[in-house]
Every structure is written in structure tokens, then in C-alpha cells.
Amino acid sequence: MGDDSLRSDTPEPLYLQVKRLVMEGIRxxxxxxxxxxxxxxxxxxxxxxxxxxxxALRELKAEGVIVRVPGRGTFVSEEKPRTTLLETQDIAExxxxxxSAWSCRVEALADVAADRETAVALExxxxxxxxxxxxxxxxxxxxxxxxxRWVNPAAAPGYLDQDFTRRTPYAFLMASAPxxxxxxxxxxxxxxxxxxxxxxxxxxxxxxxxxxxxxSGNLAATRSVFVFPxxxxxxxxxxxxxxxxxxxxxxxxxxxQVFGAxxxxxxxxxxxxx
Numbered sequence: 001m002g003d004d005s006l007r008s009d010t011p012e013p014l015y016l017q018v019k020r021l022v023m024e025g026i027r028x029x030x031x032x033x034x035x036x037x038x039x040x041x042x043x044x045x046x047x048x049x050x051x052x053x054x055x056a057l058r059e060l061k062a063e064g065v066i067v068r069v070p071g072r073g074t075f076v077s078e079e080k081p082r083t084t085l086l087e088t089q090d091i092a093e094x095x096x097x098x099x100s101a102w103s104c105r106v107e108a109l110a111d112v113a114a115d116r117e118t119a120v121a122l123e124x125x126x127x128x129x130x131x132x133x134x135x136x137x138x139x140x141x142x143x144x145x146x147x148x149r150w151v152n153p154a155a156a157p158g159y160l161d162q163d164f165t166r167r168t169p170y171a172f173l174m175a176s177a178p179x180x181x182x183x184x185x186x187x188x189x190x191x192x193x194x195x196x197x198x199x200x201x202x203x204x205x206x207x208x209x210x211x212x213x214x215x216s217g218n219l220a221a222t223r224s225v226f227v228f229p230x231x232x233x234x235x236x237x238x239x240x241x242x243x244x245x246x247x248x249x250x251x252x253x254x255x256x257q258v259f260g261a262x263x264x265x266x267x268x269x270x271x272x273x274x
Contacts, residue, residue, distance in 0.1 A: 006046055014048055016097060018056035021046070023065070023099020026076050036066060036074040065098060090170040091137045091145055100139045106164050107198065108134035118150045121213055121223035131159045133169060136198050143199045146227040155221035177216035185211040191227070199229050206230040 006017045022036065037045070042053045057074065060066045067077045092102040112132045119126045131151040136143050149169055151159050155177040162172050173179075187209040191201055201207070210226040 006048065014052045015055040015059070018042070018046060018048065018053055019060060019097050020099055022056065022060060023097070026065070027099050036076070038073065059097070090168055090174075091147070092168050092171075095137075095139045095144075098139075101141075103138045103141065104165055104168070105136045105138070106133070107136060108132060109160060109164070111160060112150075114150070118223055121220065122150065122152045123220040124152070129153060131156070133159075133164065135164055135169070144228065146195060146198050147224065148226075149222055149224045151222050152220060155216050155219050173214075173222065177214075177219070177221045179214055179221075180217055181215040183213040187211065188230075189227075195227055199227065201229050 006014055006021075022042075025036075036057075039050060039053050039057065042048075042057075043050050046053070057066065057068070061068055065077055066074055068074045092104075095102040110132055111129055114122065114124050114126055114128045114130045116126050118124075118130060119128060122130060124130070131153055132149070133151070134146070134148045137145040137147060147169070151169075151173070153159070156173055158176070159169075159172065162169075164172075189207050189209045191199065191203065191205060191207050193203075195201070195207065196203060199207075207230055208228040210228070212222070212224040212226070213220065214222045214224075
């Protein structure tokens with residue numbers, strides 16, 4: 001796993017450092033036969049607790065990076081990288097946790113007039129000013145996600161002043177407008193010419209489109225669209241039922257984030273991260 005040293009003088013949690021080291025080993029081809037060391041081996045090798053190693057491997061499994069076969073061990077997965085469906089998280093953090101390099105191209109960042117659809121989503125009037133951004137996120141130089149956002153200026157003053165090649169919109173919005181509610185709608189689409197150019201894909205390549213609205217308190221904060229090339233990404237997650245009844249709450253196995261149905265289940269309440 002390259003440099004096995006973990007650092008205590010950094011804000012990065014130990015389990016994330018373990019994830020990064022495991023990903024480096026996968027990327028460097030260290031694991032012959034695609035089999036990973038046991039938890040016991042990693043605990044001894046990295047001088048960390050079993051709980052730390054277990055959490056790192058549990059998250060890698062939830063992200064589709066590894067598979068754990070009872071009685072045989074842990075193996076590098078042949079699945080595509082996976083991003084979560086209910087949770088909201090930083091694409092840069094997600095990519096780095098896999099041991100890859102994140103970069104992005106900012107295709108648009110401007111003050112625009114809200115069209116009817118955006119005005120409805122953000123509970124504004126058509127023509128009201130909103131902030132608009134369009135960004136292509138890259139993993140090791142290859143495009144893996146197109147992100148387009150329309151932001152209520154009242155929720156995130158200073159949005160247009162940010163350098164999103166250094167700090168993602170997620171990171172800025174998390175600090176500016178604490179998230180209280182999120183609505184997700186998933187679509188399967190074929191890319192239009194604009195998306196083909198942004199993601200470097202063919203016209204007939206299926207894509208996943210995740211439409212999202214967020215609220216901060218009573219304020220409709222953002223309307224966003226995320227497009228993933230179907231042959232490079234998957235969406236999913238593992239969740240635990242946290243309560244019983246007609247509307248059980250779900251808890252993420254990877255992050256502990258809790259979700260509860262509201263309004264017939266169309267809107268997901270997420271009280272953790274944007």
C-alpha cells in the first residue's frame with residue numbers, strides 16, 4: 001500500500017486514511033489475484049484499531065470498490081464506482097476516498113434570470129435573479145459527473161465569487177446554507193449533444209440523471225441536476241431500517257445518516273450533509 005504511515009497531525013480521520021491507503025494498493029496493482037489483506041493484517045500493519053479498519057472496509061464495500069466473500073476473504077470489485085442515492089456528499093471527497101485525483105472544469109458561473117421551472121423549484125417568480133453554475137467533475141482526468149445548479153441568492157450570498165476548481169459547490173453550500181430537507185428524483189436518459197461533449201460520450205450511451213432540490217429551514221435553497229455516464233458510474237447504497245411502522249426511517253450503513261419519509265415518501269429528509 002505504498003507509504004503505510006498514518007498521520008495523527010492531520011484533520012483527516014484515521015479510517016479515511018486507511019481507505020486511501022487501500023485504494024492506493026488497488027490502483028498500484030499490489031493485490032495479486034485481486035485479494036486484499038485481512039482485517040487482522042491491516043490492524044497490525046497500520047497500527048490502528050479493528051473498528052477503524054472495519055469502518056474503512058465497510059465504506060469501500062458500500063461504494064462498490066470491494067466485495068467481501070464469507071469464508072474466502074475480501075476482493076477488489078469489478079463493479080463500477082458507486083455514488084450514494086439518498087445521501088448528499090462531496091464528489092471531490094468521494095473520488096479522493098477511492099484514492100483517485102479529483103479535478104473539475106467550470107463551464108458556467110453567472111447570475112441569470114429564473115425560468116419558470118427554476119422559479120417553481122426555488123419558490124421564486126419567473127425572472128427573479130438566481131445563481132447558475134455548470135461543472136464537469138473528473139476522476140484522474142476523465143469526466144465522471146456533470147453538475148448543474150441553480151441557487152437561491154438568499155441562501156448562499158457569495159456563490160458567484162467562489163473558485164470551484166479548488167472548493168466544490170457542495171463544500172461552499174454546506175457552510176452557507178445548512179441542509180434540512182432534500183428531494184431526489186432519478187431518471188434514465190440518453191445524452192443530448194451538450195452532455196455528449198461535456199462527458200465525452202457517444203449519443204447512444206445511457207446516462208443516469210439525478211434531479212435534486214434542497215431546503216435550508218423554510219428557504220428553498222437549490223435546484224440541481226447531476227448526470228453520470230452509465231458505463232462509468234452506478235448509484236446505490238445500503239441502508240438499515242431504524243424504526244418500524246408505516247413510514248420506517250432508514251439509516252445509511254456507511255455514514256450513519258438517517259432518512260425519514262414525509263409527504264407520502266416523495267421527499268427525503270436528510271439532516272447531515274449537503
